[in-house]
Amino acid sequence: MTQGVFTEQAVELVPLSSDNPSFAQLAEMEAPSTDQARERYLELLKRCLMRIGMEARFEPLTYQRTPSVRTSVYRLLANAFGRRYELVRRRKVNRQASMEGRGCSPDAESMIGLYRMNNLHDAVKTVVREEIPGDVIEAGVWRGGAAVFMRAALWAYGDDTRKVWVADSFEGLPPPSAGIAADAGYDLSGAVDLAVSVEEVMANFRKYGWLDDRVHFLKGWFKDTLHAAPIEAISVLRADGDLYESTMDILTALYDKVSPGGFIIVDDYGAWPPCRKAVDEFRAMRKITQPIHAVDWTGAYWRKA
Numbered sequence: 001m002t003q004g005v006f007t008e009q010a011v012e013l014v015p016l017s018s019d020n021p022s023f024a025q026l027a028e029m030e031a032p033s034t035d036q037a038r039e040r041y042l043e044l045l046k047r048c049l050m051r052i053g054m055e056a057r058f059e060p061l062t063y064q065r066t067p068s069v070r071t072s073v074y075r076l077l078a079n080a081f082g083r084r085y086e087l088v089r090r091r092k093v094n095r096q097a098s099m100e101g102r103g104c105s106p107d108a109e110s111m112i113g114l115y116r117m118n119n120l121h122d123a124v125k126t127v128v129r130e131e132i133p134g135d136v137i138e139a140g141v142w143r144g145g146a147a148v149f150m151r152a153a154l155w156a157y158g159d160d161t162r163k164v165w166v167a168d169s170f171e172g173l174p175p176p177s178a179g180i181a182a183d184a185g186y187d188l189s190g191a192v193d194l195a196v197s198v199e200e201v202m203a204n205f206r207k208y209g210w211l212d213d214r215v216h217f218l219k220g221w222f223k224d225t226l227h228a229a230p231i232e233a234i235s236v237l238r239a240d241g242d243l244y245e246s247t248m249d250i251l252t253a254l255y256d257k258v259s260p261g262g263f264i265i266v267d268d269y270g271a272w273p274p275c276r277k278a279v280d281e282f283r284a285m286r287k288i289t290q291p292i293h294a295v296d297w298t299g300a301y302w303r304k305a
């Protein structure tokens with residue numbers, strides 16, 4: 001599962017070719033079995049959630065990160081024609097980018113890419129197999145795809161008790177706080193495509209058949225929701241909040257609930273200096289010595305002692 005220890009250097013990735021190794025391994029299994037069917041379902045689910053190999057060839061003209069004159073014109077046009085037509089433009093399909101989580105299909109339910117989704121898969125499978133107690137949580141879910149995957153994986157590995165916590169503002173990133181120097185210059189609060197409503201995320205769970213009473217939504221800023229959340233123990237904590245403050249809020253509120261042997265996964269450790277700083281400071285403050293492992297060019301994780 002470990003692909004390398006994080007260094008200042010870029011992580012060398014094992015190429016995920018179009019003939020994905022996990023499919024190749026499956027083909028080597030002898031007769032069709034429940035195990036094979038389960039693994040194939042989960043592999044297919046990952047690809048569906050990230051549209052890998054099925055990337056959209058068009059994107060809505062309104063799919064723009066930040067408002068600008070151009071997007072305002074697009075929106076005007078979209079409103080004028082929107083009842084019967086949608087304005088789209090051709091996009092260059094880049095399958096490698098969606099596998100690596102460096103840009104996803106505009107209709108994908110997760111942007112994390114196959115390496116990081118595989119890491120999440122391994123984590124959920126491991127905590128079930130090793131009976132590490134605790135629920136699973138993603139803080140920072142966007143459209144919810146990684147959390148949908150956790151719910152499906154719990155089912156696939158026969159777990160019938162753990163809850164899936166889905167924590168987000170459901171309105172995008174907060175503006176950087178004035179007192180937090182590490183977040184200065186990282187203002188993504190206007191990124192409209194990062195603001196996904198809780199109804200849309202619920203609809204995504206429903207779309208894949210996983211909106212059930214094991215899934216719990218925590219709506220609001222992490223600093224307001226996570227401390228008070230009625231979570232007893234955590235086996236997989238996935239932090240994907242990008243910013244220093246968001247990452248620190250997640251770790252401060254939830255780290256003590258992670259069971260020994262549990263996973264702490266940080267999506268943005270390699271690529272986002274504010275996130276990395278929060279993790280490094282938190283680990284230093286709490287004297288955490290377990291090595292932090294690189295998942296890919298940005299994701300990282302460690303297991304609690």
Ligand SMILES: C[S@@+](CC[C@H](N)C(=O)[O-])C[C@H]1O[C@@H](n2cnc3c(N)ncnc32)[C@H](O)[C@@H]1O
Nearest residue numbers: 110111140141142146168169172221222240246
């Ligand atoms: C990069 S996206 C998450 C991607 C997602 N994990 C996936 O599978 O595609 C970051 C998310 O974090 C949320 N977020 C960031 N900081 C937050 C905070 N302080 N409180 C609540 N939500 C926050 C944003 O609303 C956004 O949905």
